[in-house]
Amino acid sequence: MKIKVAGTGLTKFGELWSKDLLDLALDASNDAINESRLTKNDIDAVFMANMLHGKLTGQDHLGALVASSLGIKGASFRVEGACASGGLAVHLAIQSLLAGTYKNVLVVGAEKMTDAHVSEIISALMGAGSEQERKAGLTFPALYALMAKAHMQKFGTTRNHLASVSVKNHYHASMNEKAQFPFEVSMEKVLESPVISSPFTLFDASPITDGAGAVILTSDSTTPGVFITGSAVATDSVDLSSRKSLLEIAATKQASIKALKQAGVEIKDIHLAEVHDCFTIAEILAMEDLGFCKKGLGGEFVQKGHTRLGGKIPVNTSGGLKACGHPVAATGVKQIIEITHQLQKRAGKRQVEGANVGLTHNVGGSGATVVVHILQS
Amino acid sequence: MSTPVAIWRQHKTLSPYLNKVGKLIVWTKIFVAPSGFEHQTPYLVGIVDFGDHKMPLQIVDCEEADLKLNLKVITVIRKIGKAKAEDVIEYGVKVKPL
Numbered sequence: 440m441k442i443k444v445a446g447t448g449l450t451k452f453g454e455l456w457s458k459d460l461l462d463l464a465l466d467a468s469n470d471a472i473n474e475s476r477l478t479k480n481d482i483d484a485v486f487m488a489n490m491l492h493g494k495l496t497g498q499d500h501l502g503a504l505v506a507s508s509l510g511i512k513g514a515s516f517r518v519e520g521a522c523a524s525g526g527l528a529v530h531l532a533i534q535s536l537l538a539g540t541y542k543n544v545l546v547v548g549a550e551k552m553t554d555a556h557v558s559e560i561i562s563a564l565m566g567a568g569s570e571q572e573r574k575a576g577l578t579f580p581a582l583y584a585l586m587a588k589a590h591m592q593k594f595g596t597t598r599n600h601l602a603s604v605s606v607k608n609h610y611h612a613s614m615n616e617k618a619q620f621p622f623e624v625s626m627e628k629v630l631e632s633p634v635i636s637s638p639f640t641l642f643d644a645s646p647i648t649d650g651a652g653a654v655i656l657t658s659d660s661t662t663p664g665v666f667i668t669g670s671a672v673a674t675d676s677v678d679l680s681s682r683k684s685l686l687e688i689a690a691t692k693q694a695s696i697k698a699l700k701q702a703g704v705e706i707k708d709i710h711l712a713e714v715h716d717c718f719t720i721a722e723i724l725a726m727e728d729l730g731f732c733k734k735g736l737g738g739e740f741v742q743k744g745h746t747r748l749g750g751k752i753p754v755n756t757s758g759g760l761k762a763c764g765h766p767v768a769a770t771g772v773k774q775i776i777e778i779t780h781q782l783q784k785r786a787g788k789r790q791v792e793g794a795n796v797g798l799t800h801n802v803g804g805s806g807a808t809v810v811v812h813i814l815q816s
Numbered sequence: 817m818s819t820p821v822a823i824w825r826q827h828k829t830l831s832p833y834l835n836k837v838g839k840l841i842v843w844t845k846i847f848v849a850p851s852g853f854e855h856q857t858p859y860l861v862g863i864v865d866f867g868d869h870k871m872p873l874q875i876v877d878c879e880e881a882d883l884k885l886n887l888k889v890i891t892v893i894r895k896i897g898k899a900k901a902e903d904v905i906e907y908g909v910k911v912k913p914l
Contacts, residue, residue: 569872576896588843637844
């Protein structure tokens with residue numbers, strides 16, 4: 440696969456009251472185009488990832504809206520796959536480059552969430568769940584809480600294991616000026632924060648965030664950039680209870696096996712990863728399902744510091760969804776940007792020494808859609 | 817919440833799900849709810865194994881302390897969410913301890 444990330448653009452993540460969705464998408468896109476040294480005339484297509492904007496504001500047709508606002512006349516698409524929208528947009532853009540349809544494309548993921556009331560956001564996000572889950576009054580924190588409870592029952596995973604994910608990701612975010620929460624938190628702070636859905640407290644959950652990320656992808660071998668050598672998507676049931684097991688996200692296994700095979704590497708060759716820690720249990724499951732540790736030992740693996748900067752396999756050096764923030768459709772693109780910057784040795788204080796091979800893992804819903812990418816310098 | 821015609825359509829499908837006995841395999845207590853469920857917080861939701869299929873269902877008529885792994889539960893019909901005065905009231909399946 441000869442696809443490169445030729446440019447990146449990322450807004451600050453957080454409560455950005457002075458910016459609307461289009462402002463965010465354009466800011467990130469213009470930065471990515473400028474960094475790539477291409478011009479807007481060189482961009483053949485725009486892939487715009489977004490999950491919630493139509494539902495929250497009534498504004499749809501976002502592909503054309505962003506492309507035309509940028510002055511790009513080529514093809515434009517809106518891509519939606521719940522919280523995996525960004526990763527899916529990158530995957531689709533890569534397929535269009537591999538097919539030879541386009542040569543240079545812009546992928547932008549953006550979400551404007553903080554204008555809406557919390558209960559509206561919770562309901563809108565449940566569009567990624569099943570009808571029966573909505574009728575049961577379930578929320579995404581609750582769906583992942585059910586997975587956490589099952590993991591605790593089966594493997595003895597503890598509240599401290601879960602909390603250690605949050606503590607570690609806040610530590611990483613403290614070195615990321617783009618993060619929504621660029622500060623550290625203590626184990627006590629996580630454990631003593633209000634319960635949102637047992638066993639989760641507030642600090643087990645990623646926040647409601649505004650933000651955008653954009654990348655320029657190219658098949659032009661003369662353009663400098665980091666290579667994307669593997670890109671795969673896998674699908675499972677939207678309804679959590681219909682899955683074979685609550686102890687894993689099977690689509691993570693399937694997508695990662697395909698992506699690693701495409702890249703010609705094994706999981707032991709990965710130097711760092713950005714994984715989908717929408718809730719603390721999600722990062723523990725990702726460690727196990729990607730193969731960084733054995734099933735059932737993910738909590739211990741994180742608590743021992745193996746995924747911390749300087750550890751065996753640094754995970755979520757950006758701060759992850761938990762502390763960098765989770766503007767839903769921007770997340771999958773932000774993961775690509777973080778790994779790109781790490782492989783280009785421009786991650787500043789959170790730079791992983793010797794990073795040459797990285798992995799991104801983006802999950803939609805409670806595991807119905809999983810996108811895995813492998814990047815190499 | 818669902819439209820009146822969607823509620824009418826869905827009510828026709830409820831009867832096969834009633835009076836079924838299953839086992840509670842996992843549960844959570846929800847303190848932050850989506851629109852239409854805020855008045856119920858905190859409330860219990862679990863996954864129930866009916867042998868041939870599993871379903872996510874609200875658990876009623878009990879406290880969290882009453883719940884345990886593999887607890888036998890039975891389906892009942894109850895109101896779903898909160899309807900406004902002019903809306904059609906939506907009913908659906910929940911479970912209570914047997």
